[in-house]
Amino acid sequence: MSKTVGILGGMGPLATVDLFAKIVDNTPAVLDQDHLRIIIDNNPHIPPRVEAILQGGESPLPAMAASAKLLAKAGADFIVMPCNTAHYWLAELQAAVDIPIYSMIDNAAAFIAGRHRHLSGKVLLLATAATIKLNLYQQAFAREGMTLLLPDQNEQIMIDKAVRRVKAGELANNPYLNEFNAMLARHATAGAAAVLAGCTETPLLFPYFTVPLERFDATLLLAQMTIARARDGEGQKE
Amino acid sequence: MSKTVGILGGMGPLATVDLFAKIVDNTPAVLDQDHLRIIIDNNPHIPPRVEAILQGGESPLPAMAASAKLLAKAGADFIVMPCNTAHYWLAELQAAVDIPIYSMIDNAAAFIAGRHRHLSGKVLLLATAATIKLNLYQQAFAREGMTLLLPDQNEQIMIDKAVRRVKAGELANNPYLNEFNAMLARHATAGAAAVLAGCTETPLLFPYFTVPLERFDATLLLAQMTIARARDGEGQKE
Numbered sequence: 001m002s003k004t005v006g007i008l009g010g011m012g013p014l015a016t017v018d019l020f021a022k023i024v025d026n027t028p029a030v031l032d033q034d035h036l037r038i039i040i041d042n043n044p045h046i047p048p049r050v051e052a053i054l055q056g057g058e059s060p061l062p063a064m065a066a067s068a069k070l071l072a073k074a075g076a077d078f079i080v081m082p083c084n085t086a087h088y089w090l091a092e093l094q095a096a097v098d099i100p101i102y103s104m105i106d107n108a109a110a111f112i113a114g115r116h117r118h119l120s121g122k123v124l125l126l127a128t129a130a131t132i133k134l135n136l137y138q139q140a141f142a143r144e145g146m147t148l149l150l151p152d153q154n155e156q157i158m159i160d161k162a163v164r165r166v167k168a169g170e171l172a173n174n175p176y177l178n179e180f181n182a183m184l185a186r187h188a189t190a191g192a193a194a195v196l197a198g199c200t201e202t203p204l205l206f207p208y209f210t211v212p213l214e215r216f217d218a219t220l221l222l223a224q225m226t227i228a229r230a231r232d233g234e235g236q237k238e
Numbered sequence: 239m240s241k242t243v244g245i246l247g248g249m250g251p252l253a254t255v256d257l258f259a260k261i262v263d264n265t266p267a268v269l270d271q272d273h274l275r276i277i278i279d280n281n282p283h284i285p286p287r288v289e290a291i292l293q294g295g296e297s298p299l300p301a302m303a304a305s306a307k308l309l310a311k312a313g314a315d316f317i318v319m320p321c322n323t324a325h326y327w328l329a330e331l332q333a334a335v336d337i338p339i340y341s342m343i344d345n346a347a348a349f350i351a352g353r354h355r356h357l358s359g360k361v362l363l364l365a366t367a368a369t370i371k372l373n374l375y376q377q378a379f380a381r382e383g384m385t386l387l388l389p390d391q392n393e394q395i396m397i398d399k400a401v402r403r404v405k406a407g408e409l410a411n412n413p414y415l416n417e418f419n420a421m422l423a424r425h426a427t428a429g430a431a432a433v434l435a436g437c438t439e440t441p442l443l444f445p446y447f448t449v450p451l452e453r454f455d456a457t458l459l460l461a462q463m464t465i466a467r468a469r470d471g472e473g474q475k476e
Contacts, residue, residue: 012270013262020258020280024251032250035282041312042258044273074279074312 003230004037006076006099008067010044011060011083014167015200015219019082022223036230039074041067049085050130061089065096072097080104080226082219084131084198102229104222105140108196111221113144116214119194120146123216124187127198128163129156137198149192155183159202166201177208184211241468242275244314244337246305248282249298249321252405253438253457257320260461274468277312279305287323288368299327303334310335318342318464320457322369322436340467342460343378346434349459351382354452357432358384361454362425365436366401367394375436387430393421397440404439415446422449 005023009016020040029035046064051057064086071079079101081087087105094101112119125137125148132138132150141148151159162176174180184195194214197203203217243261247254258278267273284302289295302324309317317339319325325343332339350357363375363386370376370388379386389397400414412418422433432452435441441455 010270010273010275013265013273013276017255017259017262020278021255024255027251032248032282032284032286035248035251035280037248037283038251038278038280039308040258040276040278040280042273042276042278044270045275046270048270070277070312074308 002036003077003232004039004075005226005230006068006071006074006079007038007040008043008064008071008079008081008086008101009040009083010042010067011046011049011081011086012167012200013042013044015082016040016042018200018203019080019219019223019226022220023226026220026223027227036227039071039076041070043067049083049088050128053085053088053134054130059089060086061092064089064093068093068097068101072099078102078229080222082200082222084127084136084200084218085134087136088134102225103140104218105136105198106143107225108198108216108218108221109137109140109144109146111225112196112216113141113146116194117146119214122149122191122193124149124151124184124192124195124213125198126151126159126195126202129160131198132156137196148196149187151183151187158183162205163199163201166204171204172208174205174208177205180205181208181210184209184213188213240274241315241470242277242313243464243468244306244309244312244317245276245278246281246302246309246317246319246324246339247278247321248280249284249287249319249324250405250438251280251282253320254278254280256438256441257318257457257461257464260458261464264458264461265465274465277309277314279308281305287321287326288366291323291326291372292368297327298324299330302327302331306331306335306339310337316340316467318460320438320460322365322374322438322456323372325374326372340463341378342456343374343436344381345463346436346454346456346459347375347378347382347384349463350434350454351379351384354432355384357452360387360429360431362387362389362422362430362433362451363436364389364397364433364440367398369436370394375434386434387425389421389425396421400443401437401439404442409442410446412443412446415443418443419446419448422447422451426451 285296
C-alpha cells in the first residue's frame with residue numbers, strides 16, 4: 001500500500017491546484033486505483049506570509065499548525081506544502097506534528113546538487129523579492145555546497161511585476177515577457193546555464209522563454225519527490 | 239465566514255483536479271484570503287464503480303462513506319463528488335453523514351431546467367455507456383419535466399472510445415474527433431441545440447467541437463454551485 005500524502009495548501013490556491021495536478025500527471029497509473037491517496041487542506045484563510053515577515057503582521061504559524069494536525073489526524077503519512085515563503089516556519093511547524101513535513105526548497109537544492117552539481121554558480125533563481133530576502137533558497141543551496149545567481153535589483157522589481165500579472169492570468173499576453181527574456185539573455189551571456197523557478201507562478205512563464213537555459217521547477221520537483229516518497233511504502237504494511 | 243467545502247474525490251483523480259481548478263478559477267478573489275477553504279480526500283483506492291454496477295464487483299459504498307465521514311470530521315460543511323457514476327450510491331452515502339451531499343447531476347438538471355427549459359428534448363447527453371445505462375441524468379431531467387437526447391448505439395461506442403483516449407491525454411490529437419464532430423452535426427441537423435457533458439472527460443474536447451451547439455459542463459456547473467453554496471454563509475456565524 002502506498003503512503004497517504006497530506007498537502008498543506010491554500011497559500012495560494014492556484015499553487016495548490018498546480019501541485020495536485022503535477023502529482024496526478026506524473027504518477028505512473030493505468031487505473032484510478034494506481035493513483036495516490038492525497039488529502040488536501042486548501043486553507044486560504046491562513047494569514048498572509050509576506051506581510052507577517054516584512055510588516056510584522058499576524059503570524060500564520062498557529063493556522064498552519066492546525067492544518068498540519070488536521071492532515072495528520074485524517075491519516076496523512078507525511079506533509080508537503082506548495083508555498084515557498086511558508087517554509088520560513090518549517091521547523092516550528094514540524095514541532096507541531098509527529099509525521100514528517102518535507103521541504104520543497106531543500107528538495108530542489110538536493111535534486112540539483114545530486115544531478116547537476118556542475119551548475120553551481122550558474123543557476124538563476126526566479127523568485128519573489130520576499131523569498132529572496134528570506135534567504136531560503138540561498139541557504140539550502142549553501143548547505144549543499146552550491147551557490148545561486150540572483151537577479152539585480154531592477155530585474156527583481158520586474159520579476160515581481162511579471163509574477164503579479166501571472167497571478168492575474170496573463171501568460172502569453174504578459175506585458176513583461178520581453179523584459180523577462182532580455183534579462184534571461186543577459187544572464188546567459190554572463191554565464192548562467194539554468195533557471196530555478198522558486199516561486200509557484202514563474203514556471204507558468206516557461207513556455208514563453210526564448211532563451212535556451214535549462215529549467216528547474218521547484219513545484220514539479222516537489223511533485224516527483226512526493227510520488228517517490230509515497231510509493232516507497234508499496235508492498236510494506238504502513 | 240464562508241462555508242468549508244468537502245470534496246469526496248479520487249474517482250478519478252483528474253476529474254478531482256478539474257473540479258478543484260474550476261472552483262478556484264471561478265471564485266471572485268483578489269487575495270488568497272478571498273478564496274474558499276476546501277478539504278479534499280482524493281482517494282483513488284475506492285473500488286471501481288462501473289465494475290461494481292455492471293459486473294457485481296466489490297461495492298464502493300463503505301470506502302465512500304469512510305471518506306465522507308473523514309471530510310465531515312475534518313470540518314467540511316457540505317460535500318460534493320466529481321464522479322457521475324458514484325452518484326448511484328448518493329442516498330446511501332447521505333445516510334452515513336450529518337452534513338449535506340449535493341448532487342452534481344441534480345444540479346446540472348436544475349440549472350438547465352431553470353434557465354434553459356426551452357431546450358427540453360434538444361440537449362444531447364455526452365456520457366459513458368455506464369452512466370447512461372444507470373439512467374442517472376435521464377431521471378434527474380425527468381424530475382424537472384425535461385427529456386434528454388441520447389446518442390445511438392454506434393455513436394455511444396465511439397464516445398466511449400474517444401473518452402478513453404482523453405483519459406490517455408489525447409485532446410487535439412484525439413483520433414475520434416472527426417467522428418465526434420460528424421455525430422454532433424447529425425444531431426444538430428435533427429434538432430439538437432446543446433450538449434451536456436455528463437462525463438468528466440468530455441468537456442476537455444469542447445475546444446475541438448466544430449458544430450455550433452450550446453455546451454453545458456456538469457463539472458463547471460458543480461464548481462459554480464459549490465462556490466454559491468459556500469459563500470451563502472458569508473457574514474453568518476457557521
